[in-house]
Amino acid sequence: MSESSEGEDVRELFVQDGVLLFSATASFINFVKSVGTLMITEYVDNRRFVEWKPIDVTVDSDIQDQEWAVVNTVERRVRTLSGNVLPEHKNRSKYLRINFEEIKSFRISDKSRRLTFNDGKTEQICTYLFQHGNCEHLVGFLKTLVKTVPSRRDKHLFIILNMNDPERERIDKSFAELNVCNDSNYVWNIWNFQERPVVTTLEAFAKITDLVYRVPQHREMDDDVKEILNKSITEYQHTSTTLSNGEYEVIDCVSDLPNRRDFPRGRALCSEQWNGVQDQEGRIEDSECLKLIIFQGGIVPSLRQEVWKYLLDYYPWNSTHSDRQKLILQKSDEYFSMKLQWKTMTKTQEDNFTDYKERKTQIEKDVTRTDRTIDFYAGDNNPNLQVLNDILMTYVMYNFDLGYVQGMSDLLSPILHLMQSEVDAFWCFVGFMNQLSANFDADQVGMKEQLSNLHTLLAFIDPELATYLDNHDSGNMFFCFRWLLVWFKRELSEEDCMSFWEVMWTGFPCENFHLLVCCAILDQEKQSIIGNNYGFTEILKHINELSGQLNIEKILNDAQGIFYQIKESDRLTDVIRVLLGLPVLYNSSLDNHETSPFVISIETSNESSNHPPECSVDDVRISPEEIQFEKSISSNFI
Amino acid sequence: MEHTEPHSTEPEMANRQGAAQRPNGAQGKICQFKLVLLGESAVGKSSLVLRFVKGQFHEYQESTIGAAFLTQTVCLDDTTVKFEIWDTAGQERYHSLAPMYYRGAQAAIVVYDITNQDTFGRAKTWVKELQRQASPTIVIALAGNKQDLANKRMVEYEEAQTYAEENGLLFMETSAKTALNVNDIFLAIAKKLPKYDQNQGQSGQGQGRRLAEGDQGAKTPGNCCK
Numbered sequence: 010m011s012e013s014s015e016g017e018d019v020r021e022l023f024v025q026d027g028v029l030l031f032s033a034t035a036s037f038i039n040f041v042k043s044v045g046t047l048m049i050t051e052y053v054d055n056r057r058f059v060e061w062k063p064i065d066v067t068v069d070s071d072i073q074d075q076e077w078a079v080v081n082t083v084e085r086r087v088r089t090l091s092g093n094v095l096p097e098h099k100n101r102s103k104y105l106r107i108n109f110e111e112i113k114s115f116r117i118s119d120k121s122r123r124l125t126f127n128d129g130k131t132e133q134i135c136t137y138l139f140q141h142g143n144c145e146h147l148v149g150f151l152k153t154l155v156k157t158v159p160s161r162r163d164k165h166l167f168i169i170l171n172m173n174d175p176e177r178e179r180i181d182k183s184f185a186e187l188n189v190c191n192d193s194n195y196v197w198n199i200w201n202f203q204e205r206p207v208v209t210t211l212e213a214f215a216k217i218t219d220l221v222y223r224v225p226q227h228r229e230m231d232d233d234v235k236e237i238l239n240k241s242i243t244e245y246q247h248t249s250t251t252l253s254n255g256e257y258e259v260i261d262c263v264s265d266l267p268n269r270r271d272f273p274r275g276r277a278l279c280s281e282q283w284n285g286v287q288d289q290e291g292r293i294e295d296s297e298c299l300k301l302i303i304f305q306g307g308i309v310p311s312l313r314q315e316v317w318k319y320l321l322d323y324y325p326w327n328s329t330h331s332d333r334q335k336l337i338l339q340k341s342d343e344y345f346s347m348k349l350q351w352k353t354m355t356k357t358q359e360d361n362f363t364d365y366k367e368r369k370t371q372i373e374k375d376v377t378r379t380d381r382t383i384d385f386y387a388g389d390n391n392p393n394l395q396v397l398n399d400i401l402m403t404y405v406m407y408n409f410d411l412g413y414v415q416g417m418s419d420l421l422s423p424i425l426h427l428m429q430s431e432v433d434a435f436w437c438f439v440g441f442m443n444q445l446s447a448n449f450d451a452d453q454v455g456m457k458e459q460l461s462n463l464h465t466l467l468a469f470i471d472p473e474l475a476t477y478l479d480n481h482d483s484g485n486m487f488f489c490f491r492w493l494l495v496w497f498k499r500e501l502s503e504e505d506c507m508s509f510w511e512v513m514w515t516g517f518p519c520e521n522f523h524l525l526v527c528c529a530i531l532d533q534e535k536q537s538i539i540g541n542n543y544g545f546t547e548i549l550k551h552i553n554e555l556s557g558q559l560n561i562e563k564i565l566n567d568a569q570g571i572f573y574q575i576k577e578s579d580r581l582t583d584v585i586r587v588l589l590g591l592p593v594l595y596n597s598s599l600d601n602h603e604t605s606p607f608v609i610s611i612e613t614s615n616e617s618s619n620h621p622p623e624c625s626v627d628d629v630r631i632s633p634e635e636i637q638f639e640k641s642i643s644s645n646f647i
Numbered sequence: 648m649e650h651t652e653p654h655s656t657e658p659e660m661a662n663r664q665g666a667a668q669r670p671n672g673a674q675g676k677i678c679q680f681k682l683v684l685l686g687e688s689a690v691g692k693s694s695l696v697l698r699f700v701k702g703q704f705h706e707y708q709e710s711t712i713g714a715a716f717l718t719q720t721v722c723l724d725d726t727t728v729k730f731e732i733w734d735t736a737g738q739e740r741y742h743s744l745a746p747m748y749y750r751g752a753q754a755a756i757v758v759y760d761i762t763n764q765d766t767f768g769r770a771k772t773w774v775k776e777l778q779r780q781a782s783p784t785i786v787i788a789l790a791g792n793k794q795d796l797a798n799k800r801m802v803e804y805e806e807a808q809t810y811a812e813e814n815g816l817l818f819m820e821t822s823a824k825t826a827l828n829v830n831d832i833f834l835a836i837a838k839k840l841p842k843y844d845q846n847q848g849q850s851g852q853g854q855g856r857r858l859a860e861g862d863q864g865a866k867t868p869g870n871c872c873k
Contacts, residue, residue, distance in 0.1 A: 370765075371738060374689035374710075381707035415688065415710050415738045453743050487747070490713035499712060546731060550716040 018053035023150045025139070030061060030105065031123070032592070033135040037105050047137060049150060057109040057154060059126065061137065107134055109155065116166045118587055119520055120447050120455070121145050133593070163584075266470065267577045269570040274562050275305035280312050291330035293319070304517035307508045314427055320514040321424075321440030323433070337432075344432045347406045348399060365405070368412045372401045379418040383503060385426045397425055400435045407439065414449040417442070419498045423507055444514075448494050459493050460486040462588050463524045469585050470528050470571060474535050482545040488552040489527050496523065497559075505561045512565060518572050520590030525575075529567035530559065679729040680840055682833075683749045685777070686758035687769040688737030691792040694823035695758065696734045699833055704824050711736045714748060721830075721837060728837040730754075749777060754786040754836045759807075761791045761820060762799040767807065774814055786839050788817035788832055795822040 028047040030040050045063040052058070113129025121143035125136040137144070148167075151157075160166035282302065286293055293299060296319070308316050318324045323340070324333055351365075359366050376398045380386045386393055400421060405412050421438045428434040447455030463486050468475035478484050491499055496513065498506050513523055531538075534555070538548055575585060583593045684692040693715065694708050700719045715734040720727055733748045735741070749755060755777055759770040770789060777787055789811045791802060804820060811818035817835050821828040 367739075371688065378689070378707045378709050380709075414740045415736060416712055418710075419712075449740065451740055453741075487713070494712055499709075546716050546733075549714065550718075553715055 020051045021048050022051055022057075022154075023049040023147060025142075025144075025147050026064075027139070027141040028061065029138040029140055030063070031136040031138045032133070033105060037135070040105065044140065047147065049147070049154070059107045059109070059112065059151075061105040061135075105135060112169055114160070114166055114168045115148070115151075116163070117144060117148060118165050119590065121148075124148065265578075265580065266574040269567070269574050272566050272569040272573075274307075274566060275302070277306045278302050278308045278312060278316065280309070283312055283316065291333070292328065293326045296326035300515035301517060304512055304515040308511050310504075310507075313507065313511065314429075317424070317427065317437055317511065317514075318433065320511060321437040322443065323436040323440055340436050341432045344403060344435050348403045350406045351402050364409075364412070368405045369402065371415070372398060372405070372413050372418070375413075375415060375418045376401065380422045380426075380503070383422075383426065386422070393425070396431050396434075397421060400425065400431060400438060403435060404438065404442070408442070408446075411442070411446055411449060416449065416495045419495045420445065423498070423503055423510070426503070427507065441510075445496070456490065456493065459524065460489060462521060463489060463493075463527050465584060466521075466524050466575075466588060467528050467531060469580075469582070470575065471532060471535065474531060474539070477539050478548075481543065481548070483548050488545075488549040489531075491553070492527055492530075493523070497526075500556045500559050501561060502557070505559075509561050509565070518569065519576075521588055522568065522572065524588070525568040525571050526564055528571055529564050530555070532567065532571070533564070675725050675727055677727045677729065678840075679731060680753045680837075681731045681733070681751060682754040682756065682836065683733040683735065683752040684756050684758060685735060685745065685749065685773045686737055687760070687763075687766040690737065690758045690760040690763070690766050691821075691823050692737065692756075692758050693734050695756070695790065695792060695821060695829055696732055698823045698826055698829045700732070702826075704826075706824075710738075714744075719833070721834060723834070723837055728840075730833060730837075745776075746780060749781045749785075752781060752785060753840060754788070755781065756788045756790050756832065756836070757816075758790045758792050759802065760793050761802045761807075762793055762796050764801045767791075767802045771810065774816065778814075784841065786817070786836055787814075788819070788836050790828075790832055791818075791820040792823060794820040794827055795824045 025047045027044060029042060029044050030037065031042070033041055040063050043063040045061050048060045048062075050058045050060050107126060111128055111134065112126050114127045116125045116127065117123070118125070119138075122139045123136060124139065124144040124147070126134040128134050139147075152167075156170040157167040158170060160168055278299070283299075286295065286299055288294060300320075303316070303320070319326055324336065328336065351369075354362075354365070359369070376394050379394075379397065386397070397418065401413055401418060404417075420441055421434065424437050424441065425431075425434040428437060447458075450456070464475060464478075464484060467478075467486075475484075478486070496506075497509055501509060513526075519525075534551065537543075537551060541547065543551060572589070575581065575589065576591065581591075585591075586593050684696060686692055688710065691708075693711050694704060696715070696717055697703050697705065697708065700717045711734055713736065717732045717734065718729060719732065720729045722728070733752070735745060735748050755773075757770045757773045757777070759766040761767075774787060774789070777785060789807065791804070791807050807820075808818055810816075817832065817839065819828045819832045819835070821832055823829060
């Protein structure tokens with residue numbers, strides 16, 4: 010069960026491939042943004058580690074062989090795509106190894122794709138991005154080894170309890186439960202720490218003391234108090250500059266974002282550009298720049314059918330013509346074998362398989378009423394309905410646990426209409442569902458999390474509206490449920506929906522951009538909602554009635570404007586940074602730590618994949634690579 | 648047990664747009680009730696509401712995602728009854744959201760499809776849940792929808808009627824497609840809703856809202872139905 014390396018006996022308890030090192034301490038800067046394998050290991054002296062090692066060879070982005078696996082035998086599971094076992098390193102010195110004792114907490118974010126380990130003092134040790142699947146299996150396994158307690162102030166943060174130290178456990182637990190820095194409700198931002206460190210610190214502590222001793226049961230500020238405070242602060246700021254030198258303020262009650270800039274939509278990706286970015290063998294070298302063009306202007310309709318296959322992870326960007334031909338054959342075989350699985354099920358089998366039967370019945374009910382007003386699905390006995398049905402049924406066999414949930418037929422419908430091919434539509438749908446599967450959780454956790462994140466963002470952008478919603482039973486943001494569940498499918502025409510989705514699939518300009526889209530619409534509707542003094546029911550009705558009324562170009566423009574307002578705000582908090590996938594600085598109000606010189610993130614390592622260059626038609630700040638890219642496009646035009 | 652034989656009446660709809668109108672000025676009373684539709688998916692919940700509120704029927708009514716909210720006002724003698732109708736998604740996966748809708752509801756219509764026995768079973772589960780979790784004074788109506796497909800009937804009228812009697816439910820077979828009993832079931836509910844009782848009805852569950860401008864008559868609790 011062990012193997013010798015560097016003279017140490019080590020057992021790999023858990024191994025997951027396809028994990029990108031997103032940020033790490035300085036000594037591992039060279040590996041930041043490399044893909045590797047994350048492991049939980051146990052050494053002969055019972056010390057346990059979380060270890061990450063970079064993959065030495067270039068790994069194809071095909072997901073097949075990069076899935077996680079629990080390894081409890083001596084067998085190594087470090088393979089390349091071709092299945093070759095890599096030669097073991099002679100020693101593990103290249104590994105980013107964290108002793109379990111160093112880890113005081115970890116945080117899960119980005120739909121469980123991002124995992125950050127913290128040392129409990131000031132620094133995050135490192136952050137990993139799970140490129141395929143998510144970190145749930147790893148975290149699940151980790152939790153079998155250590156005792157954790159979710160932080161009360163941040164439900165995504167898990168504090169590791171030290172079982173050897175009961176005192177420590179009590180302290181950790183009480184801090185977790187203390188809930189002092191409630192996410193976004195009220196956070197003290199200490200402005201002049203540098204000038205008056207002692208006074209500032211004491212005052213901050215005094216406020217925490219007040220908080221703890223005065224009202225231990227009910228620490229949240231009453232909404233009306235908040236509103237009054239909000240008002241008074243806003244008014245005060247207008248009449249006086251004194252407050253800007255003040256010691257603290259209630260962050261979510263102050264909106265002083267930079268002015269919103271205009272980001273007119275760009276030109277849609279056209280076939281000349283598309284052909285220009287492919288090399289002779291059909292590889293797309295710089296997919297990020299391509300995505301940026303799509304983000305800014307979408308795709309011309311005639312090109313959608315092809316480009317969507319890339320955006321939805323059916324075709325790998327770096328695949329050649331011949332790769333894709335092979336892939337199509339392989340994926341076609343795979344599809345039809347899965348289709349055969351349900352096609353050949355007998356009546357008796359179905360009767361003895363309740364979960365399957367339920368899914369089947371639900372699909373039948375929904376397919377007959379999906380987009381029947383669109384010609385492609387209109388009319389009795391329309392054969393396209395059968396295809397819609399078959400793809401959804403095959404998806405049930407592909408991902409039985411998720412199965413079929415209402416809303417999925419809406420997500421498939423435009424894809425099938427566009428692809429006009431059962432197999433292509435299926436695999437594109439799989440790619441889409443990989444992004445949205447959390448929306449369909451049985452316990453609605455994924456939706457609730459998004460609604461809560463939306464509230465957090467709105468409270469930052471527009472505290473007045475957020476407070477209004479809170480005071481009108483609508484702080485749960487439930488009226489946005491349909492928007493989020495099917496990504497505005499019910500609000501937009503098919504054409505607009507396609508334009509919207511492809512923009513969202515690019516991943517630009519930040520994570521959770523769809524939530525900023527929600528904020529942009531809410532901003533637009535703010536006067537109606539507040540002006541009419543709408544309550545929960547009227548808000549829901551009003552929002553539902555926006556269906557068919559939305560101008561998607563304007564909304565994308567506004568959402569992008571909001572993104573830069575947030576990004577350029579000097580009040581940006583770590584909570585918001587995390588939500589938008591911006592690098593966490595650890596010097597913001599939330600943590601009040603000094604900036605750690607050791608944390609290196611992608612942004613500072615000159616990489617731009619996660620953070621698009623800020624560019625628009627009017628305001629172009631693009632990287633040298635993109636200039637090259639633009640040139641290549643231009644030369645192709647000529 | 649209240650039971651209405653299938654027949655179609657046309658109650659006086661105060662206004663298809665939903666705003667209460669009192670032609671005779673101050674003499675009318677206005678009350679407002681929250682009503683929730685529950686039931687298995689594709690039994691016709693949204694279609695019943697659409698028929699009742701807009702007088703329309705769509706053969707391929709799309710599935711409801713999240714919830715829809717509509718209002719309709721009916722006149723009962725000198726009383727104007729405003730229904731605030733919550734239409735919900737039927738699939739079991741969305742069950743966990745249901746309490747948000749029936750909390751504070753004064754009335755519920757539990758819908759099943761007479762051509763599908765499973766949906767009747769699901770309706771019974773909804774009734775149980777309402778009896779256990781919802782307001783104890785909630786008025787529950789059972790609607791056996793798709794009566795126009797009676798030739799494919801899988802749930803006998805008598806079976807459902809007996810069940811409704813045993814559980815103190817209003818019961819009608821309805822058809823959103825032909826409009827059969829659609830207005831009637833809402834009217835029957837309106838008639839059965841509590842009158843003269845300020846602790847029930849609108850003010851009872853903390854969910855009643857202030858009425859729109861001009862609906863002064865209803866602002867005093869107890870000044871509700873005739």
